[in-house]
Amino acid sequence: MASDLSLNPTRFFVMDRLLDGPHDTEFSGTITNVGPALRCPQCGDTVGALSWEPPYQGDLEFYGQAFGDLLEGPSGLLVTERFAEDFKAEGLTGLSGFHPVEVKRVRRKRRGPKLGPLPTYLYVTPDYGHPALDTERSRILSKQPMACSWCRYVGPDAIDGLTLEEGTWNGEDVFRPRGMWGVILVSERFRRFAERHAMSHMAMVPIEKYIWDPLRILGSPPQSQPPSSS
Numbered sequence: 454m455a456s457d458l459s460l461n462p463t464r465f466f467v468m469d470r471l472l473d474g475p476h477d478t479e480f481s482g483t484i485t486n487v488g489p490a491l492r493c494p495q496c497g498d499t500v501g502a503l504s505w506e507p508p509y510q511g512d513l514e515f516y517g518q519a520f521g522d523l524l525e526g527p528s529g530l531l532v533t534e535r536f537a538e539d540f541k542a543e544g545l546t547g548l549s550g551f552h553p554v555e556v557k558r559v560r561r562k563r564r565g566p567k568l569g570p571l572p573t574y575l576y577v578t579p580d581y582g583h584p585a586l587d588t589e590r591s592r593i594l595s596k597q598p599m600a601c602s603w604c605r606y607v608g609p610d611a612i613d614g615l616t617l618e619e620g621t622w623n624g625e626d627v628f629r630p631r632g633m634w635g636v637i638l639v640s641e642r643f644r645r646f647a648e649r650h651a652m653s654h655m656a657m658v659p660i661e662k663y664i665w666d667p668l669r670i671l672g673s674p675p676q677s678q679p680p681s682s683s
Contacts, residue, residue, distance in 0.1 A: 464641040465617060466657035468627070476521035476653035481560070482511035484527045491581065491634075495603035500581070501634035502528045509554040509576045515561050520572050521654025526554075529578040530637075537575050539650050545643060547627035548577040579637050583623045586632030590616040594670060605632035612665040636663075 488504040505527035513524075524531040529550070532540075537551055554574040561568070588599055592613040599607050617630065617638075626643040629636065639647075644657050664671065 465660045466639050466641075466644055467615070467660055467663045468637045468639045468643075469656050469658070476519050477516035478521040478524055478654060479514040479516070480511055480524045480526050480531055481514045482557070484511070487527075490528075493601060493604035496601035498601070498604060498606065500604055501629070504528050505576065507552065509552050510557055511554065512558045512560060513556055513571075515559055515568070517654075519569060519653070522652045523655045524574070526576055529576055531574045532577055534573040534575060536650075536652055537577070539646070543646055545626040545646060547580045547625035547639075547643075549580070550575075550577045552576045580625045580628040581634065582631070583621060584625065584628050584630045584638070585618045585621040586630050587616040587618040588632060591632075603631065607632070609633075609665065610668060611670040612663060613671055615660040615663055617660070 484505060486506045486508065488506045490503050491500040492498065493500055511526075513520075520533070522533045522536045530548075531554055532548075540548065552575060554576050556571060556574065559568070559571065586593075586605060588605055588607065593607055593609045593615075594611040594613070595607045595609050597606075597608040599605055615630075615633070615636075621631075624640075626640045626646075628638055630638055638660060639657060646652075647655060647657070666672075
């Protein structure tokens with residue numbers, strides 16, 4: 454059943470890892486065990502990146518002072534066991550899998566205090582397929598017109614705010630929207646959950662204030678992490 458939260462854009466946030474903070478931890482390693490990417494059921498084009506298949510193994514690059522609760526992983530996220538337990542206990546939705554990840558090595562990149570115990574990390578994938586961007590109200594600059602009304606690929610040159618299409622959200626707390634697979638959106642309920650449990654290594658920006666401007670078309674500082682549009 455869909456949540457009774459309105460589709461006011463201030464209730465949705467773009468979630469990303471928080472760089473250069475005290476919990477800056479990054480997943481690294483060459484991933485060779487991959488599977489097919491999702492395909493749009495309407496146009497047949499691939500959506501997003503190749504899937505990550507077991508065994509789930511890799512290294513960590515550690516830049517902070519303590520391990521982060523959320524890391525970017527291949528086609529998904531790595532979350533700590535405490536994150537997963539609290540997420541499930543509070544009945545939040547939108548993440549699936551929760552597969553244990555074997556950390557082969559931790560590479561320390563900066564000097565700091567002695568490392569604490571390595572947490573157990575789990576690999577999760579955000580939901581995709583229901584919520585969709587409102588391409589008319591989202592401020593996406595692109596030279597490429599939308600070719601498919603389902604996956605809504607546009608190939609952005611810059612983004613100056615996003616809006617969800619009314620009626621497409623089914624109450625998911627974490628999801629990738631159709632129209633921009635490369636961004637992860639979260640609900641207001643997730644934001645409150647993350648703050649209440651002091652979940653680390655994540656930033657949340659209201660979707661209407663989200664800016665991506667690598668070519669500085671909008672005059673913004675350069676950014677190095679482009680969102681995939683499909």
